[in-house]
Structure formats: C-alpha cells, structure tokens
Amino acid sequence: MRPRHRITIHWRQENRTISHDVPEGDYILRSFELQGDPLPFSCRNGCCTSCAVRVLDGSIDQREAMGLSRELRRQGYGLLCVARATGPLEAETQDEDEVYELQFGRHFGRGSVRSGLPLDEE
Numbered sequence: 001m002r003p004r005h006r007i008t009i010h011w012r013q014e015n016r017t018i019s020h021d022v023p024e025g026d027y028i029l030r031s032f033e034l035q036g037d038p039l040p041f042s043c044r045n046g047c048c049t050s051c052a053v054r055v056l057d058g059s060i061d062q063r064e065a066m067g068l069s070r071e072l073r074r075q076g077y078g079l080l081c082v083a084r085a086t087g088p089l090e091a092e093t094q095d096e097d098e099v100y101e102l103q104f105g106r107h108f109g110r111g112s113v114r115s116g117l118p119l120d121e122e
C-alpha cells in the first residue's frame with residue numbers, strides 16, 4: 001500500500017482551509033475532488049494557471065506543469081492539476097490571475113497584434 005501524505009490548502013477566496021490525505025504519486029486536485037472538495041481549475045492540463053497555488057511548506061512533483069515557468073516554480077508556485085503528492089504539503093490559492101499576470105502580463109503590455117503582415121508593411 002502506498003503511503004499517504006497530508007495536503008492542506010488554504011482557499012483564500014472561500015476563506016476555507018481544507019486538508020486531505022493523498023496517496024503518494026496521485027494528482028492533488030483530482031484527489032481532493034474524489035474526497036468531496038473540488039478546488040479551482042480550468043484546463044486540467046497544466047497550461048492555464050487557474051489552479052495555481054503558493055507553496056508555504058513542503059514540495060510537490062509537478063514535472064508536467066507546462067504552463068509554469070522555471071522561475072515561478074523556483075519562487076514557490078505550483079499547479080495543483082498536475083501536481084503529484086510526494087510528501088506533506090501546505091499551500092494557499094493565488095490571487096485571481098496572479099500567476100497568469102506574473103508570467104504573461106509583460107508580453108501583453110506591448111499592445112495587441114494588428115495583422116499578419118510584417119511590421120514594415122502595415
């Protein structure tokens with residue numbers, strides 16, 4: 001039988017703290033759902049950052065988190081939809097779009113795309 005790890009999530013927007021024991025290697029978001037506590041998500045593929053959290057204590061295996069830069073992982077952010085339990089964890093939900101803005105906001109500050117033409121032909 002696989003070991004189980006105590007995972008605690010502070011869901012700041014809902015003012016709730018939820019804890020469940022998650023079998024080692026299982027996806028945390030999915031395990032919480034199966035135990036009756038669905039957390040925020042959208043794509044479920046590690047791309048959109050809707051499920052992002054800040055890790056307060058512990059670590060996760062999130063090698064499938066395509067939508068999270070190495071720098072943001074280093075800063076302690078994680079994507080729960082593709083995060084597997086590897087040990088006890090305490091984390092809190094992000095501010096709305098916090099990770100999305102940190103990761104992509106600087107690119108959108110340059111204005112929208114106008115056409116498919118090269119810049120000197122517009």
Ligand code: FES
Binds near residue numbers: 041080
């Ligand atoms: S739900 Fe989209 S990255 Fe997790």
